[in-house]
Amino acid sequence: MMRSFLLAGVAALIAAPAMAQEARPTVNLKAPVKTFGRVSFDGRSLMIDGKRTPIWAAEFHPYRLPSPDLWRDVLQKIKASGFNTVTFYFDWSYHSPKQGELDFTGIRDMERAITMAGEEGLYAITRVGPYVNAELARGGFPGWLNNQRARARTDDPEYLKAADEWLAAIDGIVARHQINNGGNVILHQIENELSQTSPAHRRYMDHLYAVTRSYGITVPIFHNDPGRNGNWVPDGSPVPGVVHGPVDMYAFDGYPGGTCTAQGKIARGNGAPDWGYYGIGGAKGGASASPDTPGFMAEIGGGWFDYWGSDGIYACNAVQTGPGYGRLFYGTNFVNGIGLQSVYMGYGGTSWGWLPAPVVFTSYDYGAAIAEDRSLREKALALKPIGGTLAALPEIAAMVPAEKLTPSSDAIRLYHNRSPETDARLILAAHQPGHLTQDTSFTFAADLPDGHYQMPQIRLNGYDAKWIVAGANVAGQRLVYTTSQIQTAQNGLLLMIGRAGEGGRTVLRYSAKPAVKAPDGVAVSWDASRGDLTLDYTHGALSTVEISGGGRPALTLLLGDDAAGGACWDADGVLACGPALLRHARAKGGVLALTGDTVAPAPLRVWAKQTRITWNGAPVAMRPAAGGSWQSIAPIPGPVPIALPALSDWRMAEGTPEAAPTFDDSAWQAIDHRADATLSQKPAGQPTMTMDPYGFHEGDVWYRAHFAGSPDAQRLSLTYGAGGAGMVQVFLDGRLIGQQDLPAAMPRPITTGNITVPMPDAARAPGDHVLSVMARNNGHNWDLTAMDEHKEGRGLIAASLEPLTGPAFAVPMNWRIQGRSGGEDFADRARGTPNNGGQYGERMGWHLPAFDDHAWRATGAALPQGSAGTNWYRTHVTLNVPRGQDATIGLAFGDTAKPRSAAHYRVLIFVNGWNMGQFIAHVGPQRIFPIPEGILNHHGANTIALAVTSDGAPANAPENVRLVTMQNRRGGLEVAQVAAPAGLAPIR
Numbered sequence: 001m002m003r004s005f006l007l008a009g010v011a012a013l014i015a016a017p018a019m020a021q022e023a024r025p026t027v028n029l030k031a032p033v034k035t036f037g038r039v040s041f042d043g044r045s046l047m048i049d050g051k052r053t054p055i056w057a058a059e060f061h062p063y064r065l066p067s068p069d070l071w072r073d074v075l076q077k078i079k080a081s082g083f084n085t086v087t088f089y090f091d092w093s094y095h096s097p098k099q100g101e102l103d104f105t106g107i108r109d110m111e112r113a114i115t116m117a118g119e120e121g122l123y124a125i126t127r128v129g130p131y132v133n134a135e136l137a138r139g140g141f142p143g144w145l146n147n148q149r150a151r152a153r154t155d156d157p158e159y160l161k162a163a164d165e166w167l168a169a170i171d172g173i174v175a176r177h178q179i180n181n182g183g184n185v186i187l188h189q190i191e192n193e194l195s196q197t198s199p200a201h202r203r204y205m206d207h208l209y210a211v212t213r214s215y216g217i218t219v220p221i222f223h224n225d226p227g228r229n230g231n232w233v234p235d236g237s238p239v240p241g242v243v244h245g246p247v248d249m250y251a252f253d254g255y256p257g258g259t260c261t262a263q264g265k266i267a268r269g270n271g272a273p274d275w276g277y278y279g280i281g282g283a284k285g286g287a288s289a290s291p292d293t294p295g296f297m298a299e300i301g302g303g304w305f306d307y308w309g310s311d312g313i314y315a316c317n318a319v320q321t322g323p324g325y326g327r328l329f330y331g332t333n334f335v336n337g338i339g340l341q342s343v344y345m346g347y348g349g350t351s352w353g354w355l356p357a358p359v360v361f362t363s364y365d366y367g368a369a370i371a372e373d374r375s376l377r378e379k380a381l382a383l384k385p386i387g388g389t390l391a392a393l394p395e396i397a398a399m400v401p402a403e404k405l406t407p408s409s410d411a412i413r414l415y416h417n418r419s420p421e422t423d424a425r426l427i428l429a430a431h432q433p434g435h436l437t438q439d440t441s442f443t444f445a446a447d448l449p450d451g452h453y454q455m456p457q458i459r460l461n462g463y464d465a466k467w468i469v470a471g472a473n474v475a476g477q478r479l480v481y482t483t484s485q486i487q488t489a490q491n492g493l494l495l496m497i498g499r500a501g502e503g504g505r506t507v508l509r510y511s512a513k514p515a516v517k518a519p520d521g522v523a524v525s526w527d528a529s530r531g532d533l534t535l536d537y538t539h540g541a542l543s544t545v546e547i548s549g550g551g552r553p554a555l556t557l558l559l560g561d562d563a564a565g566g567a568c569w570d571a572d573g574v575l576a577c578g579p580a581l582l583r584h585a586r587a588k589g590g591v592l593a594l595t596g597d598t599v600a601p602a603p604l605r606v607w608a609k610q611t612r613i614t615w616n617g618a619p620v621a622m623r624p625a626a627g628g629s630w631q632s633i634a635p636i637p638g639p640v641p642i643a644l645p646a647l648s649d650w651r652m653a654e655g656t657p658e659a660a661p662t663f664d665d666s667a668w669q670a671i672d673h674r675a676d677a678t679l680s681q682k683p684a685g686q687p688t689m690t691m692d693p694y695g696f697h698e699g700d701v702w703y704r705a706h707f708a709g710s711p712d713a714q715r716l717s718l719t720y721g722a723g724g725a726g727m728v729q730v731f732l733d734g735r736l737i738g739q740q741d742l743p744a745a746m747p748r749p750i751t752t753g754n755i756t757v758p759m760p761d762a763a764r765a766p767g768d769h770v771l772s773v774m775a776r777n778n779g780h781n782w783d784l785t786a787m788d789e790h791k792e793g794r795g796l797i798a799a800s801l802e803p804l805t806g807p808a809f810a811v812p813m814n815w816r817i818q819g820r821s822g823g824e825d826f827a828d829r830a831r832g833t834p835n836n837g838g839q840y841g842e843r844m845g846w847h848l849p850a851f852d853d854h855a856w857r858a859t860g861a862a863l864p865q866g867s868a869g870t871n872w873y874r875t876h877v878t879l880n881v882p883r884g885q886d887a888t889i890g891l892a893f894g895d896t897a898k899p900r901s902a903a904h905y906r907v908l909i910f911v912n913g914w915n916m917g918q919f920i921a922h923v924g925p926q927r928i929f930p931i932p933e934g935i936l937n938h939h940g941a942n943t944i945a946l947a948v949t950s951d952g953a954p955a956n957a958p959e960n961v962r963l964v965t966m967q968n969r970r971g972g973l974e975v976a977q978v979a980a981p982a983g984l985a986p987i988r
């Protein structure tokens, strides 16, 4: 059976013992081409308009950046980092406050995100769920779905009806933007990581496929298999052990690079796995599960998320999954026949408000190539050559294993692939075993398309890989081979890079001896018998070699190290070196208008036909320079520092009136015995206390109960659900009598808890007493296992006021509940589902800019401690960021060098009414919270409101709060303020 799809050419290469670089027949080279309009594929690659195309994608979640004008900034940076595709997950919950309501306006205008991606020259992959995971509360399920008894992610008609509402809407939007309708969407994902594969799940998947097609999706449909299980592989895969599913392509994910240690140290435990040609094969081998469809990783780790109470690993993860990791792991995937890869995340962003699942705190920086503050990390610069090599040699997407090569060192493994169409080669050199970090020099001999060659000494230093290209037609030249990496190949222009100080060789073929103008340090030799021009050099500052004649068009060959390549950018077919980013190069009437960013004054060197050049609209005086380039006479300007005002004008108010016995809760909903769908079982006979059945799904929720003082009132036992690092506070007659945080510092935190509060004598005194409980819900669980995990209870699950030895629930109590104002009918539809919970100040609009805080106590620069519960602090600050500068300004709390404080308190951070996250001082690790421009007004007035919750002890007072500049560039884009109400609107 397996043999039936063996391809003779590949099979012939298979030697007996399966060493890593030995290929297996994992692909059916005779697989028929399947066509979906302009998108098609066979066993080896995707094709667009019939042309084999590597899909090199970066994931971006527009909902994690609630300032739509900045989406374009991220998309331009993804493009500038060498990607040709962006991958979008959509979050159903973001759009659906209530069953039957879906909102795609303002920050939720996902159509705008897809359109922008197309305008920026990116293909799009759309992943619509209904379930997405993505470290979102409920994995993207809307809050109201938690009240559905139907098991989610099955074929239960009640669930399908809900899912179809969402799919009809989001698929309708996506459908308009498919490449087949003139847009940029090329692939579409249904569900995500559905690891249950029962018949009910198959029927569910069948339903999803059918409705997706009925809603107008015409591009190939896939699912993302969590790891390599061989689940949901297209019908027809002959591989034993796979689970077939209603998909056109098989895709899987993997996070193979490991993460930093808890102490923020690099951990190099893993080599790059072989999940295709060179791997174990079969159902669990990755791409091998589906021989008729091309290798496709819907997610390949580009970092990892971080959890409450860690020491903060994003900066370290960015290095762990840094330049060498990218070359090694993504390169290993490509040579394994995985020609579609999407890096998760390209830009992580911010899980603002109540977006995060319990497994993650506010920052979703992810250690991604583009940091949360939107600056480009070093590793983004190292991704450019990957994109550049793929653009120069798209046939890399569809190569097959070629003759085995033997390196001179045992510490090296060589992968050798060739294109059946063009015979071009990609030879990837990695360490063997793959996690070696040593410095190795090696050579090898190979029969290449242009003859037999002995390579020079090649150095592989550490966790890295070399991408050696041979036998390729690039930039109008015949490239015999190069040990440097191609970053840019345009007509007449080639930019090749390598590690600083390492040697490189490039061999080009000519029909006659060409004229060569090379600087010192580039050794040029000519082999007349072969027609080979060999250049030997050391990678360093950019050097320019000019080659002309020899029967080929003239070539400018630029050679440089990583830093030199990092400063060079390709946009709209123009190469420019010097600035920190080139966004666009648009020619109009003899003028080339360049737009981009600088972080400091920078030289500008441009290869262009035009002699008149502008940079961000200002003319730049240029002079001719080497290799047909133009060089600016003076540097283009960098940014000026930003003067940030101190926050010195605070006012405060107490925000816990619910604790007081006299508080009027008559308008609150009474807790009753209503039906609910929570997984957390309540004690028999007890009422339904969890928040969801009452229409409260996000943030804080209050409970109050009166009881008659009784000798039985000896202790209060509460069972509650609060998500990662969530909490409860318990008040008796206005006094805090108990408080508990759920334990943190676990990647998969405990999300429910019990607290037993001894009751003070007062509770046994006759008369009316009031218990008030505030529960902070730090997110509903995701549903990773498809077992309805998201339905774990939140808020109180049970409350028993009881004697120490007597029966539970001995003292009768009638509870009431209050969460977000209006529940599912909340007023602030502009800020939407993630913005508010049920704090008193939120219900009163204290977080909103228009609230008049004049009557509050002025405290100057200090944030004095208030009483137990939640205290609110407000201040107003006017910013004046220089026009034409793109900065990210954040709010910093206390000593940012430490992951957590000695003081115990937590803060909900509102800026201009937007909930930009939660600082938990004693848990950490995040202490700086970026506020994107558009939420923060860079050119005017801002209101900051902090809701600080603590036990009121002097030692637990809030620490110093200040504005900090997280990144500052000259350039950027115009950003409009995001429209949202300044004050409270009536509840709907």
Ligand code: GAL
Residues within 6 Å of the ligand: 132, 133, 134, 135, 192, 193, 224, 226, 253, 299, 304, 305
């Ligand atoms: C994947 C999942 C994503 C996200 C990721 C980790 O397995 O598909 O949604 O959760 O893990 O960040």
